[in-house]
Amino acid sequence: MSVIQDLIAALGPGAVMTGNNVGARHRSDASLTGDTLPKAVLRPDSVDSLAEALRLCHRHGQSVVPQGGMTGLAGGANPRPDDIALSLERLTGIEEIDVQSGTMTVLAGTPLETAQQAARDAGFLLPIDLGARGSCQIGGVLSTNAGGIRVIRYGQTRDNVLGLEAVLADGTVLTSLNKAIKNNTGYDLRQLFIGSEGTLGVITRAVLRLRPLPVGRQTALCALQSYEDATRLLKSAQLELPGLSAFEIMWEDYFRFNEQAVGLRHFSETYPFIVIIETEGEEPDDDGLQDFLSARLDDGLILDALIAQSEKDRLGFWAVREGLEMDRLLPNLVNLDVSMAIGRLGTFAEDCGAALLARFPQAHVSFFGHVGDGNLHIAVSVPEANEADIGEISRIAYGFVRTYYGSISAEHGIGTLKRPYLSYSRSEAELELMRSIKAALDPKGILNPGKVI
Numbered sequence: 001m002s003v004i005q006d007l008i009a010a011l012g013p014g015a016v017m018t019g020n021n022v023g024a025r026h027r028s029d030a031s032l033t034g035d036t037l038p039k040a041v042l043r044p045d046s047v048d049s050l051a052e053a054l055r056l057c058h059r060h061g062q063s064v065v066p067q068g069g070m071t072g073l074a075g076g077a078n079p080r081p082d083d084i085a086l087s088l089e090r091l092t093g094i095e096e097i098d099v100q101s102g103t104m105t106v107l108a109g110t111p112l113e114t115a116q117q118a119a120r121d122a123g124f125l126l127p128i129d130l131g132a133r134g135s136c137q138i139g140g141v142l143s144t145n146a147g148g149i150r151v152i153r154y155g156q157t158r159d160n161v162l163g164l165e166a167v168l169a170d171g172t173v174l175t176s177l178n179k180a181i182k183n184n185t186g187y188d189l190r191q192l193f194i195g196s197e198g199t200l201g202v203i204t205r206a207v208l209r210l211r212p213l214p215v216g217r218q219t220a221l222c223a224l225q226s227y228e229d230a231t232r233l234l235k236s237a238q239l240e241l242p243g244l245s246a247f248e249i250m251w252e253d254y255f256r257f258n259e260q261a262v263g264l265r266h267f268s269e270t271y272p273f274i275v276i277i278e279t280e281g282e283e284p285d286d287d288g289l290q291d292f293l294s295a296r297l298d299d300g301l302i303l304d305a306l307i308a309q310s311e312k313d314r315l316g317f318w319a320v321r322e323g324l325e326m327d328r329l330l331p332n333l334v335n336l337d338v339s340m341a342i343g344r345l346g347t348f349a350e351d352c353g354a355a356l357l358a359r360f361p362q363a364h365v366s367f368f369g370h371v372g373d374g375n376l377h378i379a380v381s382v383p384e385a386n387e388a389d390i391g392e393i394s395r396i397a398y399g400f401v402r403t404y405y406g407s408i409s410a411e412h413g414i415g416t417l418k419r420p421y422l423s424y425s426r427s428e429a430e431l432e433l434m435r436s437i438k439a440a441l442d443p444k445g446i447l448n449p450g451k452v453i
Ligand SMILES: Cc1cc2nc3c(=O)[nH]c(=O)nc-3n(C[C@H](O)[C@H](O)[C@H](O)COP(=O)(O)OP(=O)(O)OC[C@H]3O[C@@H](n4cnc5c(N)ncnc54)[C@H](O)[C@@H]3O)c2cc1C
Pocket: 029, 030, 065, 066, 067, 068, 069, 070, 071, 072, 073, 075, 076, 077, 088, 108, 129, 130, 131, 132, 135, 136, 137, 138, 139, 140, 141, 142, 143, 144, 145, 146, 147, 148, 149, 197, 198, 199, 201, 202, 203, 204, 411, 412, 415, 448, 451
């Protein structure tokens, strides 16, 4: 029997889509770089049937691409023509919220926003948060070790995962739904699956760490003269604001472009750098941020500052930072996400920006990001760019990342798009170890081939 016939016999026809039943959304993630449909889509509704599907694919040597919410930005969920897509969309649900331990056990296909809401309903915060929350799934978020704006306070996704269940390439189910914060029993296997983009196993369940739900929230926009001043402000905010939950920087070009795009004007003057500071507290009217900003204005570190007086103000600050209009307004927009030592980001942006503009004088080049995590996003748009130009943008930027000993992916992952540049941030010895781990867990190479390594 063919692999498709075997899968239909094992999972039932409703769980195996082929031909015209395969929807266009299985073609590409949000990078919009996928151009082919998988030969079939599997939609198991239990961990047992998912494991059975992998067992059969393994026996047939059939390649499998795990697909979550398809919001990834690195091409990691894009299929090749002979791949079968394994969709997690029917493996959903919150299985438990343990209020004493502060944990949530959740199936991997659950949308992030659903999990966040369930935590809130139980009086907790699920601190993982990103713009794609409505569509991305817990399994996809874990597989990409997604970041977002709260990393400065709560860490990356991997810091908020206590336990994990994953199915290996041969169908073995590895269940370790640990709830303890400390667990030093040998190798930390769960971390192998977090951030490995579906190349080592398929995540089916997770135990996530919950935190107390903050009550008060304060948000400010601060104008600064230099990148060095931004790092000084970061240091003093970390010292003096215990509730610091976001510290985001925008270079002037980025701020101006996105203010215009959303029709807002916050300051009457133009400043080289703008920072958003957000704090979360236990008290609704905690005015620690106001005192902090007054002191920084007095000592001259901040040139100007605005505190949001309403939710509308706050959303207006974030609308500029999120820059959601850029995709629509800028042709061929490339959004790179890099990281390096916080102290080096300022000169990196100067050098990299100058080189990109020297090569593409008509380009829009702007910088913004999670400076508290050393994570910078680079927005580059070259009118009428062809594929070679887009490749050159990456080569120029990643060349500087290598010189600055940084990482070519801070949070979006490697997928297919950054795979050619992995050696810019990883040594040959590291790559060799990654290949050995891949070969040990997936000797037939059926899990998400062509991605990451
Ligand atoms: C508007 C927007 C905002 C974003 N903001 C951020 C941000 O602030 N920070 C950030 O880090 N990222 C951000 N992203 C990208 C981010 O990586 C994804 O949104 C999310 O993490 C991917 O989840 P997903 O379910 O859509 O996964 P998919 O795109 O479906 O898949 C991503 C990768 O994970 C694999 N995968 C999916 N599910 C599983 C599973 N169960 N087991 C094993 N492998 C699996 C896939 O094969 C693929 O390699 C943003 C994306 C968008 C569109």
